[in-house]
Amino acid sequence: MRYFLLGPTASGKTEVSLELAEKLNAEIFSMDSMLVYRGMNIGTAKPTAAEQAKVPHHLLDLVSPSEEFSVAKYLEEAHKAEMDVRSRDKAALYVGGTGLYFKSLLFGLFDGPPIPGALRTELEEQLANGNRSDLREELRRGDPDLYGRLHENDDKRLLRGVETLRVTGQPLSEWQEQWKGHRPVEEPAAALIWDRSQAHNRVEGRFGAMMEEGLLEETRKILDGSGFGRSARQAIGYRQVLEHLEEDIPLSEATLKSITATRRLIRRQTTWIRNFPGIQLIPMKVGISAQDVGTKIANFWLS
Template identity: 40%
Template sequence: MTPRPFPPDANRSDRLPVIILAGPTAVGKTALSLALATELQTDIVNADSMQVYRFMDIGTAKPSPEERARVPHHLIDVVNPDEDFDAARYLEYARPVVNACHGRGKIPLVVGGTGLYLKVLTRGICPGPPSDPAVRRALQDELESRGLEALHRRLLQVDPEMGRRLHPHDRQRILRALEVFRASGTPLSQWQSRHRFRDTLYPSVKIALHRDREDLYRRIKRRVLQMMEQGFLQEVKDLLARGYRPELKPMQSLGYRHLIRFLEGAVTLERAVEEIQRDTRRYAKRQLTWFRNDPEFRWFPPEDHPAVLRHIRAILSTLR
C-alpha cells in the first residue's frame, strides 16, 4: 500500500523528514533508489559531490536520462566544472528543494555517497569565517608552486587533528582548513568541535547499503571497465577541449585525474585504468568508515528491497 503523504504545511516544512540512502560507490544505490522513489511516490535529491557538475556524466556514474525520466531528480548538473561547490553551497541548494518537496506532501529520498553533504543537510553546517578571496588566492599560488603535499604538511602543523582527518589528496578541504586558520587564527577542528553538528534541520530515516567486500570490489572493477567502454576517455578529452583546466577540483577527482595523466603521457592507458580501480576501492573503504561512524544508519544489502521499504515505513509512521 502506498504510504499516506504528509499534508503540505509551509509553517513546519523544515521539520518534516527526509529519507537518506547512502553507501559506498558501486554498491547499488541507484537501482534501489529508483524502486523506492517509485513506491513512495517521491523525488530523488542527489547527495553526490561530483554529480552536481555538468559535462561529467560517465565518470560520475550519473543516473541515465531514462532513469531520470522515471523519477524526478534534483541537484544534478547544477554547476560547471570551474565553479566552486562545497558543503555550504550544497546546503544552500538542497534546502529549497527539500522544502519544496515537503510543500507538495512528499518525503524526499536523498541519495549519495558524500557523507559530509548528508551530514550538513540533516545537522546543519559548522559556522566559521567566510571565504576570503585574498587568502584563497595566496593558497592557490602556494599550491601551484609547492604542491598539495606541502600544504597538507602545513595543515598537520597548524591543525593536527584536521590534518590527520583529511586525506592527503583532498585538495578542496585542505585549502579550506588552511584558509579558516589564516583568516581566524583558530583551527577548523576547533570550529567544528564547538558546533558538533547538534542542529537537527530535518528528522531523517537513514539507510546504508553494504555488500561483501570481494563482491563490492568486483563491481568496482566492472564499473570502471564499463565506464571506459561508454566513452569515459572521450568525456575527459571533451572537458579539456572546453577549456576546463586539469588543476580544477572536479578534474582532479577520481578517474578524471588518472585519465588526464594518461593524456599527458605520464602512464599507459592500462595503468591508468588499474589505478582508477585501485583508488576507487580505497575511496569505497573511506566511505564505509564514514557511514559506520554514524550509529543512526541502519544497514541493509541492496537486494533486500522489501526490508528497506518496511523499515522506512515503520520509522515514518512514528513521525506523523
C-alpha cells in the same frame, strides 16, 4: 517528508532508489558532490536519461566542471527543490554517499572561522606557483590529524586547513570535531553495505564498464571545452584519466589507480556511515534484487 538512502560508491543505490521512490511517493534528490557537474556522466555513474525518466531527479547538472560548488550552495538548491516537491505532496528521497552533504542536511552547515579574502588569494597564488609541498608541510606541523587524512591532490582541504591555522592558530580538525559530535540520525535513513571482497569485485567491473562506455572520450571532451576546476578535477576516475591525458602515464596504470582509489573511498564511506547511530544498515549480496531491497526498506520506514 524526507528520506535518506546512503551507501558507498558502487553499492547499488541508483537501482534501489528507483524502486524505493515509487513506494514512498517520492522524488529523488542527489546527495553526491560530483553529480552537480554537467557532462560528468560516465565517471560519476550519473543516473541515465532513462532512469531519470522513471522518477524525477533533482540536484543534478547544476554547474559546469570548471566552476566551484559549495556546500552552502547545495543546501540552498536542496531547500528550493524540497519546497517544490512538497507543493505537489511528494516526499524527498536523498540518495548518495557524500558525508558532508548528509551531515549538513541533518545538522546544519559547518562554517568554520571566517577567512579574509586576501589570505585566501595569497594561498591560492602560492599553490598555483608550485608551493604545494611547503603548504603541506605547514599543515603537517600545525594539524597532523587533518594532514593524515588528506589526499595528496586535495588542494581544497589543504588550503582550508592552512588558512584556518593562520587565522585562528587552531587546527581545522578541532573545529570539525566540535561540530561533528555523535548526534543520532532522527530521520528515516538506510545504508547499503557490502562485504569488502564483493565490493572490491564490483568496483573493478564497474570501472571497466565505464572505460568501455567512453570515460576517456568524455574526459577529453570536457578538457577541450570548459575544462576542469579544482574540485571537479579531484573526482575519482577523471583525475586518473587526466593524468593519462596530461602527464602521459599509461592508461592501464590510470585504470589501476582509479580502482585502488575507489576502494579506499569505499572504506572511508563505510566507516563514516557506521559511525552514525540511527542509520539502518542493509546487508547486500550478489543475487539480491533492487526490488526486494526497496520493499524491505519501505516496509521498515512505513510501518
